[in-house]
Amino acid sequence: MITLRPLTIENLPSFYNWIRDEEAIFYSLSIFQKMKTDQQIEDWFINTINNKKNSNHGIFVGDVFVGYAGICGISTTNKSGEYFIFIGDKDYWGKGVGTEVTKQIVKIGFEELNLNRIMLTVSVPNKGGVKAYERAGFVLEGRFREAAFRNGQYHDKLVMSILKSEYS
Template sequence: MITLKPLTPENLPPFYKWIRDEEAIIYSLSIFQGMKTDQQIKDWYLQAISDSRNSNHGIFVDGVFVGYAGISGMSKINKSGEYFIFIGDKNYWGKGIGTQVTQMIVKMGFEELGLNRIMLSVSVPNTAGVKAYERAGFVMEGRYREAALRNGEYHDKFVMSILKSEWES
């Protein structure tokens, strides 16, 4: 069973391992690429969970903390924000968790946070992510060309979004 809980400082320790795992972070936040020390990870984490424009939630599967997801950069004026998900525990990859969590966060964004639009960007090579977002109702809006540099190569990113009027509760 998947549950979402607000992130707290106590949830920090697994991030030290997850962010140092190149496979886990390859399609994640660019800032993760440069984090090398525990202090850098801790500083990022504490800033992220204290930013009032973010809605951060730990992902728990049968009580095990496996990652986090939420909406960042929320604009009260535009009633919009950017969806993100990071499943750091690779034992939980490929099990449909991303799709379920995406649906849960979208519902929260529209029903609890009062958003009208939720967007995201996803690396083109991240085919599992693209499929999960499509299953959750996100539609393709466009493409950022050569927007990410990973392992010495540039790749494109898709821009996708879902509107409250398109969402089925």
């Protein structure tokens, strides 16, 4: 069973390993590419859990903490925000966790946060992510050309969104 719970300081140790795993962070936040020390990771994590402008949730499969997801950049004026997900525990990749979590966060966005639009960006090579977002109802809006630089190469990022009127 996949559940979302508040992130707590007890979740921090998992991030020390995940953020140092180049494969785990390959398609994730650019800031993850630069964090090398425990202090940098801790500072980022404390900022994350204290940021009340974002909707942050720990991802749990049973009692196992596997990542976090939520909506950032929430605009109460425009009733919009940007979806994010990071599954750091690679044992849970490719098992439908991303699709299920995405659906749960979209529900929170529309039903609890009263948003009208939720968007995201995803790296083109992240085929699993693209599929998960499509299964959750996101549609392609456009492409940012050569917007990400990883391992000495540029790759495009897709812009996808879902509207409240499309949510069922």
